[in-house]
Amino acid sequence: MYAIVDIETTGGHASASSITEIAIVVHDGQQVVDTFHSLVNPEMPIPRYIQALTGITDEMVSFAPTFSELAPKVFELLQPNVFIAHNVNFDYSFIKHQLDVAGFAIHSKKLCTVRMSRKIFPGMPSYSLGNLCRQLGITIQDRHRAHGDAAATVQLFEKLLANDTQQVLASMLKVGSKEQALPANLPREQVLQLPNTPGVYYFHDQKGKVVYVGKAINIRKRVLSHFSGNNPGKQRQDFLRNIYQVSHQVTGTELIAFILESIEIKRLWPAYNRAQKHIESKFGIYVFEDQQGYMRLAIEKKRKYTTPILGFNLMIEGRNRLIQLVKQFNLCHKLCFLQADTQACTGLESQICKGACEHREDADTYNSRVFAAIRHLQEGLATFAIIDNGLAKGQHSCVYIEKGKFYGMGYIPSNAELESAEFLKEQLTQYPENDYILNLVHQYASVNTKQIVRF
Template identity: 65%
Template sequence: MYAIVDIETTGGHASASGITEIAIFIHDGEKVVQTFHSLVDPGMPVPRHIQALTGITDEMLEQAPQFKDIAKDIFEILEGNIFVAHHVNFDYSFVKHELERAGYSWQSKKLCTVRLSRKVFPGFPSYSLGNLCRQLEIPIENRHRAGGDAAATVLLFEKILSNDTNGAIELALKAGSREQVLPANLPAAYLLDLPAVPGVYYFHNEKDKVIYVGKAVNIKKRVQSHFVGTNIGPQRQGFLRNIYKITYQVTATELMAFILESIEIKRLWPEYNRAQKRVEAKYGLYCFEDQQGYLRLALERKRKHMKQILGCNLYIEGRNRLIQLVKQFNLCHKLCYLQSDLQPCSGRKEQTCEGACEKLESPGSYNKKVLDAIAFVESGLQSYIILDQGIRLDHKSCILVEKGSFYGMGYIPKEDALDDIETVKSQLIQYPDSEYIMHLIQQYANLHTNQVIQY
C-alpha cells in the first residue's frame, strides 16, 4: 500500500518551521482506498509570502488542531505503508519530525515522484508538479494546497505505475538502493561515477552554479554521507532541494584536498559553505618609498596585490614586532607610522632614530637599515617543499612554501631533482596564500618532518 502525501508549511526546514496542512491518500496500487485531510495549527505565524502562495491565513488556523492532536490518526494511517510524495524528503522530514515530537517512533520506505518521473518520463524540460501535470494532461485543482496537490500526485503516481516498464519503482524500493535518500533532482549516475580517492567535490544547482564545496579522503563515501539520515536542518534541506549535479577534482593526498577546498570556497563563495567564508582579519608589514626617497615600513590590513614582508593575525602582534625592528635597526618611529602626532620623534629621545624624520639622516643611509631589517625578517621565514605520493605512480605531489607563505602545489616527475627551485615552481599551480592554509601546512610539516625538504 502507498501513502501519497502532501503538506503545506510555514518554511523550508522542519527544525524551525511547522505544518499548516496535511493530506494523505492511501492507494492500493489500483485505486485510493482511504483519505485523511486537515488544516494544522503550526504554533507560529504564517509568513505573508506563504499566505499569498497557499491562501492559508492565520485566521483559518485559529480553530485547527495542533499536530500532536492528530498525530495518532496520522501515525496509524501511515504505519506500514510506503511514503510517496513529490520531493519526498521534504515532506518526509516534516512528518517524521512532528511525529517524533508527539512521541511516535516512525520510519517508512519512500518513493519520490520527481525521481520516478525522471526515469519513467525522460526528457521533460521541468519536473515540478505543475509542469508535469501540464505535460501529462493531469488535472490539478486547488494548487499549493495539500488536498489539491496530493490529489494531483495520486494521478501522477498512477501514470508512473502504468508506464513503469523498466521497474523504476521496484529498483527504488530495493534494499540498499540509493534512490530513497538521494536528492530529488540528482541523477543516481553522478553518485555511481564518483571515485573512492582524496579530492574536492562540488554540488551544482539547476543553473550549474556551485552551491557547496567539500573535501574528502574518499570522495564517494563523503558525498554519500550527505544524503544519509533525516537531518531536519536548513543545510541538508537546501541540498535536497537544490542539488542537480556533482563534479569533483581528484588530489593525491588529504592535505592537498584540504588546501584546495579552502581555495575553492574563497574563489566560488558557495551558498551553503559557512566556516571558511568569513574574511580573515590579518595584517601585513609592507615597505614602500615616499616622495623624499625614504623607505617606509607600515603595518596595514592585508593587501591582495602587494607583497608583504611579514604577516600576523593581530594588529598588536604586528605592532610589537615592528617596534622590535625599529629598536634593533635604529629606524624612525615616525617613518614607520608608530607615531603620528606633531610632537618630536620619540625615537630621537630614546636615541634609536638618527634623524631621518628631520632629514638629518640621508635616504641612502636610512634605506640601508630598512633593507637590513627586511633581510633579517626574511631570514627567519622558512622556505620548504612537502613531497608525497602522486596521482600517477611516476609522479610525486609537491606543496611549496616560500619565505613563510604558501606558493602553490602540483605534481612533478619522480626522477626530477629539486636543486633548481625555479624549475619546480614552473610545474606547480600558484594559488593565493591564506592564514588557514599555512596553518594546515605547518601542522602537517611538524608531524611529517621526513617529507619536508628545506631550501
C-alpha cells in the same frame, strides 16, 4: 504498503514554519485502502502570498486542530508504511520535525516520485507535479491543496508502477540504497560514479552554476554525508532543493584537496560556501618612503591590492615582531610608529635609535638598515616543497612554498631531480595565495617533516 503524503505550509523550511494542511493516502500497491485529510492550525499567521497560492486563510485554520492533536493519527498511518511524496524530503522534513515536537519518533522509508519519474519517464521537460501531470494526462483537482495534490500523486504513483519494467521501485527501496536520501533533482548515477579517493566536489544548480564546493579524503562518502539526517533549517532545505548535478576533481592527497577547495571557493564564490570567503590575515607590516626620504615600517590593516612584507591575524603579533626588528637593526621607534607622542624618541635614550627622527642621521644611512631588516624578514621565510602521493604510479604530488609564500602545486615524475627550484616551478601550476592556504601548508609541513624538500 505506501503512505502517499502532501502538505501545505506557512513557509519553505520546517524549523521556522508550520503545516496548514495534511493529506495521507494509504495504498497497497494495487488500490487505495485508507485516506486522511485535515486542515491544521499552524499557530502562526499564514503569509499573504501563501494564502493567495493555496487559498488557505488564517480564518479557515483558526478552529482547526493543531498538529500535536493530529500527531497520534499521523504517526499511526505513516510509521509502518513507505513514506511517498513528490519531492519527499520537503514533506518528510516538516512531518518528522512536527512529530518529534509532539513526542513521536518516525523512521519510515522514503520514496520520491520526482526521482522515480526521472527514471521511469526520462526526458520530460519538467518534473514538477503540475507539469508532469499535464504531460501524463493526469487532471489535478484543487491544485496547491493537500488533498488535491495527494490525489494527483496517487495517480502518478499508479502510472509509475504500471510502467516500472526495470524494477525501479524495488531498487530504490532496496536495503542499503541511498536513493531515498538524495535530493529530488540529483541523479543517483552521478553519485555512484564518484570515486572513493581524495579530491574536490562541486554541487551545481539547475543552470549548471556551482553553488557549493567541498573537499574530501573520500569524495563519494563525503557527498553522501550531505544528505544524511533531517535538518529542518532553511539553509539546508534550500541547499537540497537547488542541487541538480555533482562533479569532481581527483587530487593525489587530502592536503591538495584542502588547498584546491579554498582556491575554488575564492574563484567561484558559491552561494552555500560561507566559511572561507573572508578568511584573511587582518594586519601586515608595510614599508613606505616619507617626504624626507626615510623608509618607514608600519603596521596597518590589510587592504585589497596591497602586499605586506608579513601578515598577522592580531595587531599585537605584528607589533611584537616590529619591536624585535627595531632592536635588532637599530631602527627608530617614531619612524616605525611605535611611539606616537610628542616626547623625545625613547630609542635615543636606550641608544637603539641613531637619531633619524631628529635628522641627526641621514636618510640613506638609516634606510640601509631598514632594507637589511626587510631582507632579514624575507630570508627567514623558508622555500620548500611538500612531496606526497600522485594521481598515478610513477608520479608524485608537490606543493611548493617560495620564501614563505604559496607558489603553486601539481604533479611531477617520481624520478624527477629536485635539486633546482626553477625546474620544479616549471612543472607546477601557479595559484593565487591566501592566508588560509598558507597557514594550512605551514601547519602540515611542521608535522610531516619527512615529506619536506628544502631549497
